[in-house]
Amino acid sequence: MRRVFLVLLVCGLLSLSGCVWGPEVPPPELEARLKVFTNEGSLMVTLDGSESVIPFPDATSITYLFGDGTEFEDAPITVTHEYEEPGCYTATLILKEDHPAKRGYRQDSDSVQFCLRLYSGEILLRWWISGSASGKGTEFLGNELVTFDAEATLHTAGLPLTFRWDIVGANVDYYHVSQDPVFSILLPCPPHTCNQPCPEPYEFEVKLQVWDSEGQRVSDSAVIRVRNPAC
Structure with a gap:
């Protein structure tokens, strides 16, 4: 009995001194x-x-x-x-x-x-799409020459610009990079035969990116539709 009392007394003193049994969990x-x-x-x-x-x-x-x-x-x-x-x-x-x-x-x-980086000026992006038969717009005829024109885009400090056009849709994944702001392409025509319903127009996403010699970059995009001229 006396031995048990001594053990309890020692444990109590250790607790008062800040010691505890078992490992301390570190923060x-x-x-x-x-x-x-x-x-x-x-x-x-x-x-x-x-x-x-x-x-x-x-x-x-x-x-x-x-x-x-x-x-x-x-x-x-x-x-x-x-x-x-x-x-x-x-x-x-x-x-x-x-x-x-x-x-x-x-x-x-x-x-x-x-x-x-700070830029010398800013890029003012202006562009449109036109067809050789349809004129400006977003819907064109199949096998019509479609022109993408960003010639009105300018840099306020006169720095040279580079243009990248991406055209994706209807099994087309095409891009064109040039310092020329204008280019043209024939887009595929949705197939159609006699006595068959007209197919849905093809849709293409067109994305334009323009950057200057300092690395400043702007972009814009549009969706165009190409339909079969017989429909």
């Missing part, structure tokens, strides 16, 4: 995870560390290094920053945890490299 590791969001043609950037693993937020400080010689200490988990010049930068998120009662001092960081 998750501190882990910095950084995402950077940029906008084309802008020097404003969003840095987002919200996916980081931060076991003790109240004991963790957040610092952002923007890569341009500036930093933000005691920052919120998501910040925006405007750079003064275009170029390539490396942004860094630093997490510092100081929690003596749990794990002591821990630190982790994550970095992302990105590039920012």
Whole structure:
């Protein structure tokens, strides 16, 4: 009986001193995870560390290094920053945890490299589609010469432009790339024989992409229909 009492007394003293039986379950590791969001043609950037693993937020400080010689200490988990010049930068998120009662001092960081560009002007996209017999529109006759015309497209700074046309549909998967803004093509005609119902018109998706020598890119698309001229 006396031995049992001594064992219980020792266990009680160990509990009061902060010791427990069995292994302590450690908290998750501190882990910095950084995402950077940029906008084309802008020097404003969003840095987002919200996916980081931060076991003790109240004991963790957040610092952002923007890569341009500036930093933000005691920052919120998501910040925006405007750079003064275009170029390539490396942004860094630093997490510092100081929690003596749990794990002591821990630190982790994550970095992302990105590039920012400003354009000399903008691309004003203007285009249309016309048929040799049907004129401008979106419905044409089979075996009619169809012209895709973006000659009215211009660059406000006068930079040269490249045009890419993609035409997909009715077993056609065609693209055309050129600095010439106009090209023509014969699209297939839906088959039709006498005493048979007229077939449904073929549908084609037409996508136009235009880019300049600085890498600025714009696009647009349309759907056209091609029917059998006998219908």
